[in-house]
Amino acid sequence: MADAIMTQTDQDAALMVAFQNGDSTAFDQLLDKYHRPIVNFIYRIVNNSGEAEELAQEVFLRVFRARQGYEPKARFAAWIYRIATNVSLKEAGRKRRMRFWNHNHGSEGAPGLDLQEVIPDPGPDAERRMISGELGRVIRRAIQGLPRNERVALVLRRYEELSYREIADIMECTEAAVKTYIHRGKLHVREGILPYLEKGRV
């Protein structure tokens, strides 16, 4: 009953159910609608466009594989962002471990924790596609400088417009914790772009 109500109110969940029942065009519609937001979301978490695309592909493969067990208990958007968050954080954790390993074992090219290492540059090709100006770069750095929980909560709220409840479900914490993460994230972003705020360029 609840599933039926959910599919009536959430067209994307209805599309997923249609795909579950064998309608492959329904999945194509979901791909068309979500591939850009998912690539963007992952890019904001891992800060590398090539990796973001690879991980986005992994997200859609997981959605595809999970079709048989899919139950429209939550909004489809919340469900797919949950998968995307898990995939992104797993990758971010792997990179962090690699950095730790390289740092401790003195491998070549391990420069320590300078800003360029924490916030890797996406490269000239991706740069041309993505960055439209200095302010964009500053904001991107400010987001990348956030602790993991603050970054995920802030990005899900600010860019993906998920509700506090949905973000809490994704992050497996309380709504109050999500609000606190977002508030702290705002404070950190403010610090990061303070020169621009003071110059009145924002």
Place this chain on the structure above:
Amino acid sequence: MRCYRARGLLRRKAAESLSDSQERRLEEHLGACLACSKLTEEIERAWAALGHLPTVEPSADFLPRLKARLREEDTSSRQGTGPVRSWRWVAVAACVLLAAVFAARFETGRQNPSPEERTAVSARDSNVPDEQFLQDLEEILQQSDVDFLSAYDVWPAVPQDAKDRGTRKAGEADGSKKKERPS
């Protein structure tokens, strides 16, 4: 109200856990404190500034590549030829094959037992010794260095004096224990 308390209330306001009286006090402070009111304004502007982050356009081959991978995944799941599935089937097939080989060897062994096994089985299964059994037994005994039959027939009898010695020793041991026991 001090500024650090106002900052704490701002954090609690973000978590929507302010009481009415706390909210009123915070508003009063923000109306009077330039630094705190500037901070709240900058936080709002920073939040608005996040909207200036440019979006990423996925590369042109993103969707074709993804759809190719999905087709491959679909074919694998239909035919059960995915890498994981095929490895599982190989493992299962190997186990079945091994079990079949062991079963066949076991069955062959049961059908063609060695002379020793045949002797043992016939002796166990039948109380009436047949000719073959007796011949095999004689053959085994002849091959052996130990004279089993003489050992069985000529069982050494215990001499009478040895029996007496055993009884006396037992009595002495019993008496010595009694002596050691305190009165």
